[in-house]
Amino acid sequence: MPIVTIQQFPRSVEQKRELARRITEAFAEAYGAKAESVQVFFSEVDGENWAKGGVMGCDREAGAR
Amino acid sequence: MPIVTIQQFPRSVEQKRELARRITEAFAEAYGAKAESVQVFFSEVDGENWAKGGVMGCDREAGAR
Amino acid sequence: MPIVTIQQFPRSVEQKRELARRITEAFAEAYGAKAESVQVFFSEVDGENWAKGGVMGCDREAGAR
Amino acid sequence: MPIVTIQQFPRSVEQKRELARRITEAFAEAYGAKAESVQVFFSEVDGENWAKGGVMGCDREAGAR
Amino acid sequence: MPIVTIQQFPRSVEQKRELARRITEAFAEAYGAKAESVQVFFSEVDGENWAKGGVMGCDREAGAR
Amino acid sequence: MPIVTIQQFPRSVEQKRELARRITEAFAEAYGAKAESVQVFFSEVDGENWAKGGVMGCDREAGAR
Numbered sequence: 537m538p539i540v541t542i543q544q545f546p547r548s549v550e551q552k553r554e555l556a557r558r559i560t561e562a563f564a565e566a567y568g569a570k571a572e573s574v575q576v577f578f579s580e581v582d583g584e585n586w587a588k589g590g591v592m593g594c595d596r597e598a599g600a601r
Numbered sequence: 602m603p604i605v606t607i608q609q610f611p612r613s614v615e616q617k618r619e620l621a622r623r624i625t626e627a628f629a630e631a632y633g634a635k636a637e638s639v640q641v642f643f644s645e646v647d648g649e650n651w652a653k654g655g656v657m658g659c660d661r662e663a664g665a666r
Numbered sequence: 667m668p669i670v671t672i673q674q675f676p677r678s679v680e681q682k683r684e685l686a687r688r689i690t691e692a693f694a695e696a697y698g699a700k701a702e703s704v705q706v707f708f709s710e711v712d713g714e715n716w717a718k719g720g721v722m723g724c725d726r727e728a729g730a731r
Numbered sequence: 732m733p734i735v736t737i738q739q740f741p742r743s744v745e746q747k748r749e750l751a752r753r754i755t756e757a758f759a760e761a762y763g764a765k766a767e768s769v770q771v772f773f774s775e776v777d778g779e780n781w782a783k784g785g786v787m788g789c790d791r792e793a794g795a796r
Numbered sequence: 797m798p799i800v801t802i803q804q805f806p807r808s809v810e811q812k813r814e815l816a817r818r819i820t821e822a823f824a825e826a827y828g829a830k831a832e833s834v835q836v837f838f839s840e841v842d843g844e845n846w847a848k849g850g851v852m853g854c855d856r857e858a859g860a861r
Numbered sequence: 862m863p864i865v866t867i868q869q870f871p872r873s874v875e876q877k878r879e880l881a882r883r884i885t886e887a888f889a890e891a892y893g894a895k896a897e898s899v900q901v902f903f904s905e906v907d908g909e910n911w912a913k914g915g916v917m918g919c920d921r922e923a924g925a926r
Contacts, residue, residue, distance in 0.1 A: 608864075608866070608902055644904070646902055646903070646904075649874050649877070650877070650902065650903040650904075650905065651900070651901065651902055651903070652877075652878075652881035652882075652885070652900070652901040653897065653899070653900050653901075654885065654896040654897040654899065655881055655882045655884075655885030655886065655896050655899065656881075656882075657874065657877065657878050657881060659874065660878070
């Protein structure tokens with residue numbers, strides 16, 4: 537613990553590496569948590585597996601995501 | 602909010618599009634929720650990543666799923 | 667399968683009953699799924715356990731949720 | 732999107748407020764994501780609903796959590 | 797890793813303790829995983845937060861759950 | 862119910878088959894649950910979608926996972 541699960545559009549490894557580092561720092565700063573106790577899972581979905589407003593991501597305009 | 606995560610066998614985009622539309626309408630009708638507030642995530646698993654009754658989906662007969 | 671998990675603000679049992687019924691019908695109509703195969707889980711969070719835009723729900727104005 | 736779900740031991744609202752703010756900033760910095768697109772859900776469990784190493788949290792010594 | 801999340805009806809601590817112990821052993825036997833790497837989370841729902849077949853648990857007969 | 866979701870590194874079908882069988886037995890023994898009521902979902906992530914201690918799995922040494 538803590539376990540962080542992120543549902544998001546696909547991102548590059550560089551972006552996920554940066555995000556995981558910053559989120560882990562956030563737990564240290566806000567909770568005083570040890571870095572090794574923090575695990576981050578990325579669950580990526582594309583526009584064919586996500587909908588908002590009843591419209592699939594693949595059918596929405598990019599700016600509306 | 603609300604966030605809907607669906608664990609299911611793979612379906613076509615057409616089927617998911619139809620389902621996401623209907624689920625979003627259900628939130629409008631039952632809760633009075635604005636469509637744009639509803640997000641639906643599809644998390645698809647095949648028979649090698651799901652078991653029921655202690656038997657993997659890939660080992661079960663189709664009718665028993 | 668399918669398993670539906672809904673993250674939402676607390677609602678009355680009447681509202682959840684109505685929503686679960688409609689969502690289950692949506693699976694029957696969009697997928698041809700048998701009603702008994704559909705399970706719906708409600709995971710309710712209050713404003714002290716949810717944030718949007720970096721602001722806790724309990725700190726946001728009601729209209730901004 | 733993105734949706735962040737955090738499984739953790741109970742924390743004060745002050746700590747969660749601080750964490751949610753920092754995590755949302757992390758998405759802005761690492762992904763260039765708009766703050767309003769980021770939602771954070773806290774799913775808190777106590778020692779009677781979590782186990783590590785096959786031992787319930789309520790049976791572990793505090794330092795071993 | 798691995799992280800196990802269990803959605804279930806409420807159970808006693810004794811039952812959850814027994815289950816967590818056995819599940820952790822299962823990972824050791826099937827995967828050769830170290831016990832300390834296995835975390836189990838219990839997410840309990842009552843009949844007002846779960847539906848099957850479009851019917852809330854609190855409306856179903858006990859035998860039909 | 863119960864629904865078991867496992868976040869893990871990729872494993873062979875043989876290993877998952879063995880684990881699902883043992884976990885289902887664990888529910889029977891600890892809860893007296895009927896096997897057919899137990900569903901197990903495997904959500905596999907590789908080292909590019911998981912971080913511990915702020916370091917991506919693909920950047921960690923194998924022994925540190």
